[in-house]
Amino acid sequence: MKILSEPIDVLVKFKGKEKPTPYKFRYLDEEEVYHEIKIDKIITIEETKIVGIKSYIYCCQSQIKGVEKFYEIKYIIGECRWELYKI
């Protein structure tokens, strides 16, 4: 997987004390077109604090353009925002 670290719009459920659960996200491609991807499965959630930046990294699986793909999205806790981290 390659690191992208692109900001994305995510539809998320925040429930009580649980970690946020992302359902689907959309990203802008180079031609400024939005692509929406439904998250089929969250495989792992890892908490990291590389260079002191606390984040949750979600390893996910989705069908993208007819192909099953693994990728990672990241929730940066201090900034309250999401990134498409690796794909």
Added chain:
Amino acid sequence: MPDAYIGFGNKIILAKERMFCYCIVIKEGDEVARILHIDANSAYLSWTAVAMLEIGYPIDIREIPAVIAGNPENRHGIILAKSISTKKFGIATGQSLFEARQKCPDLKVFPPRYDLYMTCSNAMYEILKEYSSKVERYSVDECFLDYTESVSKFGDPVDVAYRIKDRIKKELGFTVNIGVSSNKLLAKMGSELKKPDRVHTLWPEEMQGKMWPLPVGELFMVGRATAQKLRQININTIGDLAMTDPNHMKALLKSQGQLVWNYANGIDSSQVIPNSQIMQKGIGNSTTTAYDLTQRQEAYMVILALTERTATKLRKLGNMTSRVSLSIKTNNFVSYSHQVQLQNCINTTSEIYKYACLLFDECWKGEPIRHIGVSVFDFSSSDMEQLSIFDKENKEKMQSLDKTVDIIRSRYGEEAIKRGVFVNGDTKPMQGGTNDGDYIMMGGYGL
């Protein structure tokens, strides 16, 4: 006349210097301090490198000739940190970027990211705090940890040093050097041995093998000028210095001579003091201006911008000052300063600014100015204040105004409110400093 204690194993040795010989007294059963000095390797550079790798930058800048440097356009083009591979080009921290580029044309230059550095420093401190309640943040990339009382809980200090080093690398992504010894000086000297990503012990009995063969300039508190003076009298290594007569050193370098002689012999009795307990004796703020200042009015504006931050910090600490100092560096790198001792205590921006301008008028000889600094000293608590009949009538009003401005700035940012004099001008309303930390940003060992 006890001078200092040196730890040897589980014994304490009391060293009394007498000309060329020592009288050693061993006190049985006393606990020897266990001090760790944790130093991030090429801090600014490695923190930038890891942050860039995290967002997909294709190269690890720690492995290529790269530096972190300020912007040369506003005359901040100084090397702040360098990668290990710049060593072979002779690039050193503090050099100008221009000079460094001449030595290595392919040099990659990255700007400093002070917010990131504070985040990294805080994260490192958080990990260290898990191992002892006594952690001194000595600078943004260095901490002292007093492990003495934690031995019974976490075990051998060297094992723990390895554990801390590996945890920082795994969790935060950067490497550190850790020195382990029985006092701060030796722990610091230990962490300066081979880099990166290592743990070194430097117990007093190891001094002879590990510290004494090093060049005298490597000793803490021996700067370029002192090293030169020492080399002139054929003191080339730390061992040479340790073996000399301390009285000779005192005669040559005054109190500094005694200090460096003590350090060369591993003698340091300073304690690890958590920063919250350190009494701050002065607050200063300075800046190198983007261009040489020649007009009085321009200089006044810079002084005001510097005073804004100095005064804000003074008030944040709940202090008032009775000594204001102003320093100037000219375009020919000639520095001078001027200070005034006040009868009463002040903490308002406008009053500190008034005295800073007074000092400026008294000392400025009209030459182009490169660097200005405003500092305040001699603090007293703002909780209790001695009133004076010479106080300004509107003193309380001004204090209340400053308090309100401080609250607005802390809530909405420094730019949220500024003085009218800065509107539509090029001069920034607040200048100097890189963050609001209560400790030195980089380097320096403020004993």
